[in-house]
Amino acid sequence: MGTLLTHYRSVLCELGWGGRPAIDEAIEVMDSAWEGGGVFLVEAPTGYGKTAVSLAIARYSVMEEAKAVIAYPLRTLLEDQLGRFEQVFGELVGARYMMNSGSPYLVKPVTLTTIDTLSMTYLGLAPEDLNKVMRGYDDGTATRSLGHYLFSRASVMMSNVVIDEAHLMADLPRGLDVLVALAATLADEGARLVLMTATAPKKLPELLRRAVGADAFTHIPFRPKSRDPFVEERERKGYSVEARPSTVAEVVEWVASAGEGMGKRGALLVFNTVAEAVEAFKHLSRAGGWVAGAEKILIHSRFAAAHRRALSERLRAIQASGRDYVVVATQVVEAGVDITSNIFASDAAPPTSLIQRAGRFLRRGEAVGEALIWWSEGGDNGLSTRGRGGEETYKVYPAGLVRETIEWVRRGRPGLHLPTYPSGSREGYADLIDKAYERAYSVAHTLVTKLEDIIRDVDYGPQRIARLVDELGGSLLRDDALVPVVPEALLRKGLGPAEASVPITSRLAARLVREGLVKGVLKSDGSITPIEWPAWRHRSLARAVVSLLAEADGAALVADLSYDEVTGLALG
Numbered sequence: 001m002g003t004l005l006t007h008y009r010s011v012l013c014e015l016g017w018g019g020r021p022a023i024d025e026a027i028e029v030m031d032s033a034w035e036g037g038g039v040f041l042v043e044a045p046t047g048y049g050k051t052a053v054s055l056a057i058a059r060y061s062v063m064e065e066a067k068a069v070i071a072y073p074l075r076t077l078l079e080d081q082l083g084r085f086e087q088v089f090g091e092l093v094g095a096r097y098m099m100n101s102g103s104p105y106l107v108k109p110v111t112l113t114t115i116d117t118l119s120m121t122y123l124g125l126a127p128e129d130l131n132k133v134m135r136g137y138d139d140g141t142a143t144r145s146l147g148h149y150l151f152s153r154a155s156v157m158m159s160n161v162v163i164d165e166a167h168l169m170a171d172l173p174r175g176l177d178v179l180v181a182l183a184a185t186l187a188d189e190g191a192r193l194v195l196m197t198a199t200a201p202k203k204l205p206e207l208l209r210r211a212v213g214a215d216a217f218t219h220i221p222f223r224p225k226s227r228d229p230f231v232e233e234r235e236r237k238g239y240s241v242e243a244r245p246s247t248v249a250e251v252v253e254w255v256a257s258a259g260e261g262m263g264k265r266g267a268l269l270v271f272n273t274v275a276e277a278v279e280a281f282k283h284l285s286r287a288g289g290w291v292a293g294a295e296k297i298l299i300h301s302r303f304a305a306a307h308r309r310a311l312s313e314r315l316r317a318i319q320a321s322g323r324d325y326v327v328v329a330t331q332v333v334e335a336g337v338d339i340t341s342n343i344f345a346s347d348a349a350p351p352t353s354l355i356q357r358a359g360r361f362l363r364r365g366e367a368v369g370e371a372l373i374w375w376s377e378g379g380d381n382g383l384s385t386r387g388r389g390g391e392e393t394y395k396v397y398p399a400g401l402v403r404e405t406i407e408w409v410r411r412g413r414p415g416l417h418l419p420t421y422p423s424g425s426r427e428g429y430a431d432l433i434d435k436a437y438e439r440a441y442s443v444a445h446t447l448v449t450k451l452e453d454i455i456r457d458v459d460y461g462p463q464r465i466a467r468l469v470d471e472l473g474g475s476l477l478r479d480d481a482l483v484p485v486v487p488e489a490l491l492r493k494g495l496g497p498a499e500a501s502v503p504i505t506s507r508l509a510a511r512l513v514r515e516g517l518v519k520g521v522l523k524s525d526g527s528i529t530p531i532e533w534p535a536w537r538h539r540s541l542a543r544a545v546v547s548l549l550a551e552a553d554g555a556a557l558v559a560d561l562s563y564d565e566v567t568g569l570a571l572g
Contacts, residue, residue: 002064005031008056014088020049021228026220027056030194037190038216039183041166041205045222045418046198046335046359048230051081054162055088057194058110061160062092067109069159071118073168073175075503076301076332078112079308081164085110096127099305099484099498099555104128105148106155115169119178119476122156123454124149125465149462153455157191165335166195167204167352170441172477177443180211181451187212198359199352201433203441211448226422234417235425237362239369241416243409245377248279251345255326256289258343258370265290266319267326268341270357272349272395274300274330278567281328294324301332302569304490306499310565315339333360342366348375348383348394350401351408351436355429358416371416373409375402404436473506480505483545484556485512486522487563497522497555502569509545509557517559524555 002010008027012019026042033040044050054070061068070085072078075097085093089110094103096113103111105126106118117127129148169175179195186193197204205219224231246254251269259265271277281298284291295318299311318325319339327339331349334356340363346354354373362369375394378384383406385392385399392399408414408427415426419433454464474481482503490500512518513531520528545557562570 002060003031004034004056004060007060007063008052011052011055011059011088015055017049017052020044020052020230021225022222023049023052026053029218029220033218034192036216037192038187038218039208039212040192040194040218040220041200041208042194042196042220043200043222043419044196044198045230045234046356047363047417048198048222050164050196050198051084053194053196054081054164055085057160057162058085058089062089062109065160067107067111067159068162069106069111069113069118069156070162070164071113071115072164072335073115073172074165074332074335075114076308076337077165077335078114080312080338082112085112098482098503099501101128105152106159111159115163115175115178116475116477116482118156118161118163119182120465120469121152122182123451123465123476124153124461125469126152126155150458157186157189160192160194161186162194162196164196165198165356167197167199167201168335169477170204170437171350171352173479174444174447174472174477176207176441177447178451178477180207180443181448181455183208184211184448185452185455187216199355199429199433201437201441203434203437207441207443222419224418224420224422231418231422235421235423236367237369237417238367239362239371239416241371241373241409241414243373243406245382246372246374247376248276249283251372251374252280252283252287252291254372255343255345256287256291258372259290262342262368264322265294265324265343266339266341267291267294267343267345268333268339268357268360269326269328270333270346270349271328271330272347272397274302274568274571276347277328277330281567284326284328290324291326294326295321296326296328298328298567299332299337300330300568302502302504302571304487304495304500304502304563304569306495307565307568312337333357340364340366342369343371344369345372345374348373348402348406350397351405351429351433353397354405355416355433361416373406375406398440401436401440404432408432480507482506483509485509485518485559485561485569486556487561487569488519488558489561489563491522491558497524497526501556502563504569504571506545508571512557512559512561513545517561519558519560522556522558528558 005027022044030040058068082095092109094108094111096103096106096117106121169179183193209217255267277300284296339360341361344361346357376384383394385394394402413427415421415428418428419430420428454461483506484501485504486500520530522528
């Protein structure tokens, strides 16, 4: 029988990849502890080659055991990785996420999925069963169907599970609670869970070690070595980082004036909101300098599935063409878009988000670059903030974490690519992340206990998870469930439900309902059922929207919305 190490070497050979010292070490450490199962936490910087770990685990699983599930916090990251897995495993690979049912119940030998789908399937309420279970759910009792409860759970338990970019779960309201419950119960069952991240604060391994026990937890931190070619190359990168308040128009002006003397310019502008990204893209059409003749592309979460794929293909073609280019994006670029740039501008964000974004700056062979970290100014403290749910926020992020980032950048030697710099030439991001998230990494033990009890409850688990999902507003991990919406204009162009769907939050969907823009429920067979709003028992319209899709057995909402293939869905 082959070991994890032998399958890792086979993956490198098949793809023509070279090994990385830290990845080689991680595989060797995991291999030595593999038979005992448990939870493994692997750290390595962005661009270091963590995908090789997922591929090796998948190959080992298919050849030696049963199956593998690779989960991602972002749909865009899943879509970016799918082609690599298909290259190695062909028809053995399937994907399962919103509007994509290529691997129902995660049954394919190698399944790529989202953390939302993974967690619901493990709890026994797979997306395939959600509609029929929730239709029969009334006053706390599932009266008609419990779905394929044990089958769903077994599909995960039989798998080696990998969660890539696991730190992003901490950005979700209940992400850490779900992660801890998942880790603790899988470890109890002797299964394997591998977590990979570029930016793990020291609180994360502490949290996991307490949850699963020291004997079942293996932490493999990244330790930069001076003889590591990746580390040496990142140490040689020459770049300046400017930090100042700016408007969207000023950011575009800065980009147009940057890059003097560079043979080829590739710019990446990252914004915290879709509205600002669209505004910047419109400014680019009027910008002068080198930008006037550059290829321009906009990427955010509100594109239909068919156009997301087209954007990815165009992005790859632009980067390979040798022409100058400007990419404007939102947070989706943090872990879901394979791009490099030598001109980088980012709205201020929490440390983990900024480092992930900067992983797309000088990512490949570029030697020099220019970076701007900017923020919207306002108030007495210089940062435009507002109160939200009792917490001060900067746009969509906790303001305190954003301030930690700004202070670090302003100190003058920010190292955007390595947690520590062996030469001391720059200040790595490890201390920043440890300090910023010292108090942020905590779990709601009541919810963790409830989740663990549900997972272990063979008799009443389906009813309990149905009740919990209903109480939480339709999403296990998020405060605001994601709802697929299809612009009518795309249906008229002949696109099917899966190709035309755009994910939006249930709150946005509820706003569309109030404004009379939702015309009906689109079913998987292409038929449209008009909406009749009964006297919903739910406390909010947003929760009613989630239940409507379940009770009507719908695939998506159909709405009268403006949609453009270049700028995406217009929601104001």
